[in-house]
Amino acid sequence: MKKLKKFEAFMGSQIEEMTQEIDDMLVELRDKEFNTHIESNNTYRPLSQNKKKRLFRSSGGPWIQIYISRKNNGFGYADIEDVVERIKSYLAEEGLFYSGRNEDERSTGRPIISTSRTYNPMNFEVEDIHTTCSLTFKTRKEE
DSSP, X not given: OHHHHHHHHHHHHHHHHHHHHHHHHXXXXXXXXXXXXXXXXXXXXXXXXXXXXOOEEEOSSOEEEEEEEEESSOOOHHHHHHHHHHHHHHHHHHTOEEOOSSHHHHHHSSOOOEEEEEEOTTTOXXXXXXXXXXXXXXXXXXX
């Protein structure tokens, strides 16, 4: 049990270090008025709070998901490409690979960028533009 706790602590600190490194890389985008958010998990999560019954489930291995968005100014992949490619390279060295949400993303290796517009119902003019994309990195490369 002690070894399992040490392994969990190691994985948790490793994911935290990677998340901090990615956050440092994303500063360049935040300087250009992008919003960024990072979510991650460790390999194991407790199923029960009962300390005598420590059951764990595998959640498919550790993963990191990065959200990038910008309001009122759309963006294309070229606007974020340098940072995204740097993050992909860094995480590949750490054993996490880009996992697209669908076949298009997996085949091109690029995220799909979605743009939504809010229209004024009185004159049908665009009031707000919100552009987003997300990148997910997992332990094994999906083919």
